[in-house]
Amino acid sequence: MIRHSCLFCVLAALTLGQMCAxxxxxxxxxxxxxxxxxxxxxxxxxxxxxxxxxxxxTAFKDLVEAGYYDNTIFHEVRxxxxxxxxxxxxxxxxxxxxxLVNDSSNGLLNxxxxxxxYGPTRELSEGVPQxxxxxxxNTELDYTPGSGEAVDYTVIGRVxxxxxxxxxxxxxDAATEPRNTNDDPPELLSHVPQEDxxxxxxxxxxxxxxxxxxxxVGLLNQDVQLDGSGSQSLYDSALTYTWVQTGGASVTxxxxxxxxxxxRPATTGTYTFELTATDEDGESDSDTVVxxxxxxxxxxxxTNKGDIVLEMYEDGAPITVANFLTYVQSGFYNGTIFHRxxxxxxxxxxxxxxDLTQPGGLRAxxxxxxxTSRPNRRGTISMARTSELNSATSQFFINLVDNTGLDTPGxxxxxxxxxxxxxxxxxxxxxxxxxxxxxxxGNPFDDIPVDDVIVTSATIEARPPAPEFVTxxxxxxxxxxxxxxxxxxxxxxxxxxxxxxxxxxxxGEIFDSSGxxxxxxxTFTLADLVAGWQExxxxxxxxxxxxxxLIIPPELAYGEAGYPPDIPPNATLYFEIEVVEVPEVLD
Numbered sequence: 001m002i003r004h005s006c007l008f009c010v011l012a013a014l015t016l017g018q019m020c021a022x023x024x025x026x027x028x029x030x031x032x033x034x035x036x037x038x039x040x041x042x043x044x045x046x047x048x049x050x051x052x053x054x055x056x057x058t059a060f061k062d063l064v065e066a067g068y069y070d071n072t073i074f075h076e077v078r079x080x081x082x083x084x085x086x087x088x089x090x091x092x093x094x095x096x097x098x099x100l101v102n103d104s105s106n107g108l109l110n111x112x113x114x115x116x117x118y119g120p121t122r123e124l125s126e127g128v129p130q131x132x133x134x135x136x137x138n139t140e141l142d143y144t145p146g147s148g149e150a151v152d153y154t155v156i157g158r159v160x161x162x163x164x165x166x167x168x169x170x171x172x173d174a175a176t177e178p179r180n181t182n183d184d185p186p187e188l189l190s191h192v193p194q195e196d197x198x199x200x201x202x203x204x205x206x207x208x209x210x211x212x213x214x215x216x217v218g219l220l221n222q223d224v225q226l227d228g229s230g231s232q233s234l235y236d237s238a239l240t241y242t243w244v245q246t247g248g249a250s251v252t253x254x255x256x257x258x259x260x261x262x263x264r265p266a267t268t269g270t271y272t273f274e275l276t277a278t279d280e281d282g283e284s285d286s287d288t289v290v291x292x293x294x295x296x297x298x299x300x301x302x303t304n305k306g307d308i309v310l311e312m313y314e315d316g317a318p319i320t321v322a323n324f325l326t327y328v329q330s331g332f333y334n335g336t337i338f339h340r341x342x343x344x345x346x347x348x349x350x351x352x353x354x355d356l357t358q359p360g361g362l363r364a365x366x367x368x369x370x371x372t373s374r375p376n377r378r379g380t381i382s383m384a385r386t387s388e389l390n391s392a393t394s395q396f397f398i399n400l401v402d403n404t405g406l407d408t409p410g411x412x413x414x415x416x417x418x419x420x421x422x423x424x425x426x427x428x429x430x431x432x433x434x435x436x437x438x439x440x441x442g443n444p445f446d447d448i449p450v451d452d453v454i455v456t457s458a459t460i461e462a463r464p465p466a467p468e469f470v471t472x473x474x475x476x477x478x479x480x481x482x483x484x485x486x487x488x489x490x491x492x493x494x495x496x497x498x499x500x501x502x503x504x505x506x507x508g509e510i511f512d513s514s515g516x517x518x519x520x521x522x523t524f525t526l527a528d529l530v531a532g533w534q535e536x537x538x539x540x541x542x543x544x545x546x547x548x549x550l551i552i553p554p555e556l557a558y559g560e561a562g563y564p565p566d567i568p569p570n571a572t573l574y575f576e577i578e579v580v581e582v583p584e585v586l587d
Contacts, residue, residue: 033048033050033157034048034204035204036060037201037202037203039199041198042167043164043167046160047159049156050157053107054103054106054154054155059129060117060156061204064203068129068202070202071089071090071198072088072199073196074171075087075092076191077176082138083135084131086130090196090198092179092181092182096128097127098126100119100129101129101154103154106155108154108155109139112134114155115132115133116155117129119154120152174195208239208284209285212287213226213228215290215292215330216291217292217293217294218265218291219321220268223264223318224262225262226262226275226291227260227364228243228287229259237281239259239277242276244274247270247271247290248269249266253273268294269292270291271290271293272288296462296463297314297460298311299417300457300458301457302458305429308426309483310418311418312325312416312417313417318369319367320383323366324396326363327394328460329460334456334457335359336349337352337448339352339445340397341434341448342447343400344430345401347426348395349395349455352439356437357439357440371412375402376399377399377402379418380417381398381399381418382416383397383413397413398419402517402518418482421545422483422484423482423545423546423578425486427580429449432450434450472535474535477550479548479549481547481548482545483543483545484543486543486544488582490526490538494523494582495581496579496581498514499512499522501574511566512566526538531556532553532557537577537579543579544579544580544582546578547577549574550577551573551574552575554571554572557571558571
């Protein structure tokens with residue numbers, strides 16, 4: 001966990017059970033650059049202007065706003081090289097002279113899709129500021145620092161996908177011919193399109209950017225919300241919204257004319273939706289989102305310490321599970337580390353790369369789905385957050401013990417799954433040596449493993465069928481609730497376990513256990529225990545990290561005598577046993 005200026009966050013984590021994740025509220029606002037739209041007889045080109053890099057871009061924007069390029073033509077087109085426009089009209093009359101700007105030493109290069117403005121050093125007083133769109137990487141147009149000599153074209157922006165380079169390429173492929181200008185004397189231009197390609201209108205666009213949100217994972221028979229609220233207009237023009245389904249099994253969209261629409265899938269599979277955002281001037285843009293709907297999901301975290309498989313509580317915490325699965329599906333967790341490891345408490349991860357920067361693709365915070373019916377018990381996975389209740393994003397933690405301090409009503413931490421394979425891996429991670437390490441911004445990270453514990457991949461898996469009891473020849477019944485991947489248990493093993501023993505009468509009374517808190521396991525020598533434990537743990541591939549239920553008949557337990565006063569004669573016993581460790585036996 002990152003240490004913030006508010007030290008209470010760290011202290012609360014250890015004393016009050018508050019798990020803190022970084023507060024992203026102080027992140028800078030994204031830079032929005034102006035865009036110019038050129039409506040031509042071949043289609044519309046959209047140019048994003050680099051006004052943050054060069055005054056030439058602002059000069060071009062001012063010319064567009066003044067109508068300078070309206071009804072001009074592309075007078076030089078060269079296939080796979082460049083197209084040039086803005087100097088002549090359809091009658092080959094030259095445009096009026098304007099002041100020229102040369103800022104070609106701004107460091108921007110004439111690569112494909114970049115747009116440049118004419119402004120040669122020899123005519124800086126005034127001239128005709130035509131523009132060039134690069135159809136290839138034209139290095140000969142670039143400023144060379146060593147020579148100190150300016151070139152004729154200053155990079156001012158780029159063609160963006162909204163308009164598409166396909167339009168520019170189509171213009172570049174037009175058939176050409178030599179043509180004289182109406183200058184006095186006339187000038188012969190060698191690569192003029194045979195059919196005029198006219199810029200009918202050039203204007204600074206409303207910059208409508210439709211944003212249908214990142215691709216999502218949804219749950220079967222649970223509401224899925226599509227969120228287009230990230231759509232924007234550069235000039236804060238009011239937007240209207242239209243959602244249309246374009247793929248997948250047909251569903252009924254609710255609120256399809258608002259920024260946030262929704263549906264409830266009745267089948268698994270992939271669903272595709274298109275959002276169109278339109279401003280008050282009729283400018284529009286579209287974006288799509290893909291929703292993958294799953295049922296009964298597990299998640300496998302492959303780490304450099306071993307695999308951890310998580311069963312999701314999709315019925316109890318559907319919003320949290322869908323959020324976590326969306327991060328998994330997007331690859332967000334791949335390459336992240338466990339950045340906070342505290343033995344006897346938690347393993348926390350899901351927020352940082354090895355260099356302690358955050359991966360891209362962080363989603364908006366979600367509502368806290370804490371419920372006392374899903375407590376923070378050993379082996380469960382829960383969402384990390386700041387002190388704000390509804391601030392969880394991507395970070396999660398694995399409970400290494402029963403963390404009852406995290407279950408405060410009104411301020412609890414939302415459990416959304418449990419480990420069904422590899423609890424021993426989580427325990428091994430907690431044994432790693434830790435240190436304090438500074439992040440890129442100088443803020444220290446406490447309790448970070450000295451050797452990075454990396455999630456190399458996170459994937460969604462189908463949940464296997466629920467385990468059933470197996471009855472052995474002796475009459476013992478066993479069922480594995482979690483699969484261990486650590487050291488196997490043998491007949492002569494010493495074992496460290498958490499366990500609970502119950503009678504199988506109608507009350508199911510607990511007669512013995514390792515304790516309610518699961519802070520310290522109990523050590524046994526297996527050969528000293530009843531026959532049911534010996535058979536049930538030394539056989540059937542029981543390993544460290546596994547949790548097994550044993551139903552032991554009287555003849556494998558305490559038989560006719562029982563074990564007064566807690567166990568009556570001829571009692572069948574029910575045990576839930578988690579093997580935490582098989583200590584190495586020293587000679």
